[in-house]
Structures are given as C-alpha cells and as structure tokens.
Amino acid sequence: MTRGSTGTRTLIVEDHTLFAESLEIALSIEGYDVQRLAVPSSATTTASLLASVARVRPRIVLLDLDLGSFGDGTRLINPIARMGANVVVVTASLDRARWGECVRYGARKTMSKAQPLQEILAVVRRINHGLPVMDVQEREDLLALWHHERQDRQERRRRLEELTAREREVLGHLMAGHPVRDIARLSVVSEATVRTQVKSILAKLEVSSQLAAVGLAFSLEWQPPTVHRVS
Known part of the structure; x- marks a missing residue:
C-alpha cells in the first residue's frame, strides 16, 4: 500500500548491496519510483558520478558517505542539492561532527544506518510531503560540532607546519x-x-x-x- 508517494523518483547511492536492496524494496512497496546508482568498483571522477545522478533527475537521494573506492560521499552533497534534489545521508559513521559537515553542505538530514528502517522511511515521507525533517536545535548542534572540529583540525595542522x-x-x-x-x-x-x-x-x-x-x-x-x- 502506498502512502501518497505518487511515484516520487528516489535514488539510492550506496555501495553496501544488502542495505541498498532493503531500502529499495521498502521504498518500492510504498510506491516510490526507486533507482539504485551503481557505485563503481574502481575509482571514478566526481563529475562522472554526478552526471549519472543528473540523468536520473531524482527528487530525493539517499546517500552513503563511505563509497568504497570512490571515497568520501560528502563531496557529492552540495552538487546534488544544487540539482534540486533533497539529500538524506544514511551512514554507518557515528561522528556527529561529520554529520554537521553534511548539513553544512546541504543535506536535509543525516541518519545512522543503525536506526530502524521505518525511521528512514518516515524521513523520506516527510520530505515528500514538504515537511521539515530536522528542528532548529538539532541543526545548530550539528553545525557547532562541525565548526569546532574544523577549528581543531586547522589548529593541529598549524602545529605540523x-x-x-x-x-x-x-x-x-x-x-x-x-x-x-x-x-x-x-x-x-x-x-x-x-x-x-x-x-x-x-x-x-x-x-x-x-x-x-x-x-x-x-x-x-x-x-x-x-x-x-x-x-
């Protein structure tokens, strides 16, 4: 049974096959038009991967951060958001400063893969219905953690220099x-x-x-x- 998804085009960018398949099945059951982007097994350019995303023209993108040989998916967030897609980061990383970086670059929400699948689906539903998925306090807390980590990193690099x-x-x-x-x-x-x-x-x-x-x-x-x- 669908929940008013009206076939919303949703793209999964995830190199963990089992997790990606679980998301794909769950979203398909709810009526979303779901596609999975095959993350190359060998290194590829950011431009090439972004071109593949653009061809799909998704409204919602579920993005992992650790994409195997491609590396850090963080660099995809801003370009995908600028395409007009809503980016939801679903990651195994528990580094909340890193979550803040994702928000800084335009992610609507960052979530742990350890969260129940229904919670991830609930976020997709809310975005699909134009509803907020992160309150002001959560956003400010994550951005503050990112800013602190960034300053700390700059200080450590200064010491090396x-x-x-x-x-x-x-x-x-x-x-x-x-x-x-x-x-x-x-x-x-x-x-x-x-x-x-x-x-x-x-x-x-x-x-x-x-x-x-x-x-x-x-x-x-x-x-x-x-x-x-x-x-």
Whole structure:
C-alpha cells in the first residue's frame, strides 16, 4: 500500500548491496519510483558520478558517505542539492561532527544506518510531503560540532607546519615505523640528537608520545617529505 508517494523518483547511492536492496524494496512497496546508482568498483571522477545522478533527475537521494573506492560521499552533497534534489545521508559513521559537515553542505538530514528502517522511511515521507525533517536545535548542534572540529583540525595542522625541515623528516620516519636508533644511523647523527628532535616534535604538536604524534599526522593525511628506507 502506498502512502501518497505518487511515484516520487528516489535514488539510492550506496555501495553496501544488502542495505541498498532493503531500502529499495521498502521504498518500492510504498510506491516510490526507486533507482539504485551503481557505485563503481574502481575509482571514478566526481563529475562522472554526478552526471549519472543528473540523468536520473531524482527528487530525493539517499546517500552513503563511505563509497568504497570512490571515497568520501560528502563531496557529492552540495552538487546534488544544487540539482534540486533533497539529500538524506544514511551512514554507518557515528561522528556527529561529520554529520554537521553534511548539513553544512546541504543535506536535509543525516541518519545512522543503525536506526530502524521505518525511521528512514518516515524521513523520506516527510520530505515528500514538504515537511521539515530536522528542528532548529538539532541543526545548530550539528553545525557547532562541525565548526569546532574544523577549528581543531586547522589548529593541529598549524602545529605540523611549525616543525622544522629536519623535524618533518624525523616524523616521517616515525610514521614509517622506524625506531630512533635506525633514524640516527641513517642520518649519521647520535641517538641523543634524534631523541632531542623527537622531544621537540612532541612539544610542538602538544602530544605526549611518539604514537600520538604519528596518529595526529595520519589523521590529517599529512604527507611527510620523502625519507630514505632503513635497510
């Protein structure tokens, strides 16, 4: 039995086949004109994927964020919204700052895949009937989390930029899993010198361990200068 969907064209952009099929069946039963966009198994350009979305001309798009080899689906939100579609993000990510980023770029709603399917369908129904799906407080809370995370990320990147050229090389070695003694041998300096450099790195990054420094660098997808392989 349909609920007044009047064949609303709905597109599912999701690389998890079982979840996508569940959504497709549930929406079809309610009378929506549902299509699934096949997410390429190999890397493709954003423009190519957006062209596929545009050909469907959906009114509602259910979008995952983690799209396999394509990568982060966040970059699709604004272009799809600008096409006139209502974007509902349905994701396994529980990072609410990331949810706020989705709202910032134009998503009408961000939801967890762990939520009951009926709750996802209820959001689609409300959008189809022109009703709000997110109150002002929820929106402001998510945007505040995104803004805070963005500022924090910028601050962590600023700390990385304060490293000297030599400290960047040492951090690169640490990211590659090289111990202090091997870094010293490769650089033809004493272990004490390298330990002093590591201590300076930790102080500038405001972390208490080599592991934390490496984790910070990886979290920002920081690229160290090319370092020589330790044999």
